[in-house]
Amino acid sequence: SAVISQKPSRDICQRGTSLTIQCQVDSQVTMMFWYRQQPGQSLTLIATANQGSEATYESGFVIDKFPISRPNLTFSTLTVSNLSPEDSSIYLCSVEDVKNYGYTFGSGTRLTVV
C-alpha cells in the first residue's frame, strides 16, 4: 500500500495565524482526502482533493477556512486559516489503497492553537 509522509507532526500556533500541512505520497494517487479529529471525537472528512480540479468540501467546511492545493498526483496541502482555539485538532490525510481496497492514512498533524 502507499506510504504517506505528513508534515508537521505537531505544531502550536497563535490564534489568527495559519498552518499549512503537507502530505506526500510515494506513488501516484487520484484522490486524496483530508480529515479532522477533534479532541475526544471521531474523524470527520473535510474535503476530497483531486489533481487538476478544485477540492470538494463536506458540509460545514469552506474553502476560505480550509484551502487545499493538489499540484500533482503525489502531493497535497491543507491550510487551516485564521486559527482559533476551536481548530485545535488532529488533521490527517488519506489516500485510496486500490490494491488492497482500503484507505491509507498519514500519521497526522496535532495542532494546538493558543
Next chain:
Amino acid sequence: GNSVTQMEGPVTLSEEAFLTINCTYTATGYPSLFWYVQYPGEGLQLLLKATKADDKGSNKGFEATYRKETTSFHLEKGSVQVSDSAVYFCAPCSNYKLTFGKGTLLTVNP
C-alpha cells in the same frame, strides 16, 4: 449521508478474554465496511474490511461479518492479547467517503 453507532468504551478485558465491539450503521445503498485500529502513539491502520453482504473480514484473529439485514458489522476476537490494546473505529464507506464511529478504547490487562 452515512452514520454509524459504535459501542462506547472504554472496554477493559483480561488477556485471553472474548471481545465484541458492536457497530451498526445507516447508509443509502450498500456501503463497504471497515474497521480501523489506532495503537498507542501510532497512526490509523486498516484492520479488516468487507465489501458485500455476508462477507467476513478477518485479520490478526479479529473478525467481522457484513450483516445487511441488521446493518451491523460487529468486531470480535476470541482471545485478546495485551498487544491488542488500542482504539478501534468502525467506518462504512460510500462514494469513497469514510464515516467513522466515535472509536472504542480497548485496554487488555495481563
